[in-house]
Amino acid sequence: MTATPALPAGLTAGLDIGGTKVLAALLDDDGHVVESLRVPTVRGPDGVVASAARAVHDVAAAAGVTLADLDGVGLGVPGLVDPRDGTVTHAVNLGVEGARFPLADRLSSALGGLPVATENDLNVAALGAAHLLGAGRAGRADHAGHADLAFLALGTGLAAGVVLDGRLRRGASGAAGEIGHIPVDPGGPVCACGQRGCVELYASGSALSARWPARHGRPAPAELFEAAAAGDLRAVEIKAEFAAAVASAVRILALTLDVQHVVLGGGVSALGEPLLVAVRAALEQQSRTSPFLSSLRLADRVSLAPADVPVAAVGAALVGRRKVS
Template sequence: MSLRIGIDIGGTKTFAVALAADGAVAAEHRLATGFGAAAVLESAESAVRALAATLGVAPGEFTTIGVGIPGAVDRVSGRVAHAVNLGLEDLDLGAELAARLGRPVRVENDVNAAALGAWQALGGGSSDSMAYLNLGTGLAAGLVLGGRLWRGSRGVAGEIGHIPVDPAGALCPCGQRGCLELAASGSGLARSWPGGDSVRDLFSRATSGDAAAQGVWTGFVEHVAAAVRLLVLTVDPDRVVIGGGLSSLGDELLGAVREVLRGWAATSGFLAMLDLPDRVEVLPRDFPAAAVGAALIGAAD
């Protein structure tokens, strides 16, 4: 039996899947992510062993194992650094997890993993190009060009959240001012909409006529649309796929972003020529893109 394992290690949960040879999810397992190196390793190992028990195999029988994780990832060595939300400053994740499981482990940044997972889910071909726009706690993109991840010369391709859009804006944790991430991310919404339960709560209040919510919602959507425009103007992919926790609104978010893009196209022949509204879509809700992508990275990249 050919089974590839993909593990998505997030700040609060670890989600693992087993992919069959045809790409179908054969089993999945979710558990809380621990904090700190020892706890993160234990969470990842436990997830794999739970999948093995479900499928009636030993962990060493899995064909490949891949991991998607936040932070700065050295994909050659499998070392992870600066994953602040996980309490990781420097962890040789690939080697240590491989020693526990008896199989080599490939490690990749979680947004890159999700990009590859989204590309497969949406039927990407070998000549297809896609930008995956991750709207989570932060804002970043993963790029799949010609069926392969494009990381750039130093691994920072797609870090569009740290492109300043307002030089006089608030100070970003990266040290710059007015970064795009400050307006189009979960952390940005938390600052501009304090006390709100979720992006759905914000949307509901905005559509019910709450003036404050309408202002925050409009600003958020316009900056998401700006991120789409930025990706098309810099990479010119066939499509831009929106994913991440804030994409849970699905068609409601997609419709609002497309409306903004159409408005811009109405006043710019150049933007109209790019067909931006038709090139943006939202990842199917609840699809485990990062875990599936991690499994694909573990197999080959």
């Protein structure tokens, strides 16, 4: 008679809920990813709950377990998230607007009462990155690492999730890490936030696409970097200016928080190594005339988010353990 394999202990599901897809990861008690997958996102409050519930069911089934085997579920959601009561507001990309939406309670009900915890999507990405880097982690993965780390998301906008000494830094109003709205050029264009010359206007995916629109049906960042590699002088110029702007965002994080790691994520990070090389080169260039900046070795602190692991879903699973403060 064949023995039934023992189930991994302490299973927790984590979901990174975006406007088009839900990325799900199942973590065991040692912090290892047991299973991961993605499902489409259905917009609107009811659609988001249904999509999230499907993702939890599917990732559990793919691992050969049931909901009864899970200790909890964590969610990473864009918009304003109150982790204390699991409500979400202004998640425009998900079609969740207006009054506070009790996402955690609604999903818990859909999952038969399974505990559900919510957190902002950038915050869970920072937690996941700290966990995967393992910087200073003391044993069990539910400590989420004791790293000082910022996850810099280069997407439609620009913002960072921040982990200091293993703890999320949300800020007094939840705005910690919103460095995209730090003005760097008072005479620059008007930002959506109402200020002028914000970092986001120069170092985001939207900013790059505005200067180099996609022409061949591929993401604008990829087309730009390929054109620059082929010797297109205009592309070389735009690439260098974009890399310098991202380096400025890294410098802001390093000089205000002195984080040990700045992890580049978001849609633009799909460029991979060419992006990392360009940003590190820009940081080296900016440090050449400053012994102070040179002493901080900023280029050595920058890395890419892993392309083969759903970083934010991993961080969400840590939140689902309800041991993240």
